[in-house]
Each structure stands twice: as C-alpha cells, then as structure tokens.
Amino acid sequence: QQQVKQSPQSLIVQKGGISIINCAYENTAFDYFPWYQQFPGKGPALLIAIRPDVSEKKEGRFTISFNKSAKQFSLHIMDSQPGDSATYFCAAFWGSQGNLIFGKGTKLSVKP
C-alpha cells in the first residue's frame, strides 16, 4: 500500500518529441506528488509537483496530469531536448508521515 509504481523503466525519444512517464499509487492518504530529475553523480532535483485537488499543473515544458479516481499521475515533457536526458523519479508524500516514497525511476534518453 506504500508503493509507488513507475513505468516505463527506460524511454528513448527523438528531439522535439513528447516524453511521457506514468506512476500509480495505492495509499489515498498521500497528499503531495512531486517529480524529481536526477543527472549522473548528482542528487535528485525537484522538477514539478502537484496536490490531489488539482488535475493538471504546467511549468514550462513540463506538465503533470493527475487522475485521483484512478490513483495515477504522469509527467509529460513537451519538445524534449537532449539536455533533458536524465533519470526521472515520481514520488508520493504523506504529510503526517513526513517522508517521500519514490518510484524506481525512468531513464530518459533524448536523441538529437
């Protein structure tokens, strides 16, 4: 019930294309859903986040879509660039517990 399932494990997209990463959760107590971007040798960097009372949030080329009834959320990267090549992690946060539960990550490669 505490798991966050993320897919796909890896993704190859052409420059200018749309990258889509999906996540699903079980625990309805989660109240905050961030996405982190991690480059090799670096820590995860907070990219964008959403709360369950909102169905979509957009920041630049990055959009989170959230489906509360299906307990699913996804990250869309529009106009993907080679510089977006990194590992992306979805996560779920339960405010009363204070810790993040991470998915297993998606390695994105954007080909020029």
Add this chain to the structure above:
Amino acid sequence: DAGVTQSPTHLIKTRGQQVTLRCSPKSGHDTVSWYQQALGQGPQFIFQYYEEEERQRGNFPDRFSGHQFPNYSSELNVNALLLGDSALYLCASSYGRNQPQHFGDGTRLSIL
C-alpha cells in the same frame, strides 16, 4: 543561497567498520531527512530529524542512527558496515516536516 551540502562526496570503508556522513541543510530549512539510494533504484527513506529529534523512521536496522544539531545540520552514522550498505546516501532538507524536500548531491559509500 547555498543549497544542501553533504560531506564527504565519496568514502570507501571495509566490512565491520563505522562511518559518519554529514549534511548542512539549505538556508532557512529546519528539517533534515536521510535517504539511501542503491544503484539503479529510487531513494529509500531512512529517517527524519526535526527539532533535534528523530521524528520518523523507515525500515532500516538500528545500525543506522543519526543526530541533528542546534544549527539544524545533521549526521548519519552507520555501524558494523555490510557489503549491502554500499549506496548513495542522500540528505534532503525542508522548512517544516511536510514541506517540499530539496536534496544534496549525496555521499557515495563503497564497502569492500
């Protein structure tokens, strides 16, 4: 504005030894959480410190302990090191227990 800083960046130890990792939170943050990230996996929550006390703990044995100092910096101690403790150890800080967490670049711990 300094972000989360961790030291050392790399560390090599042998089985049975003890190790101490250090973390300085982002300016203005008072809560520190520690995560373990095995190769190719998402970070896993170890514990969280707030007001110099351990507030929440993940599924890690007592060999893992920590401390938070009055200036909000923190230490992670691991005793009786095992080969399986080899991982990237990440520190994250936030302002309050249920606010967005910002990560440092981690300490890469290798056990021989």
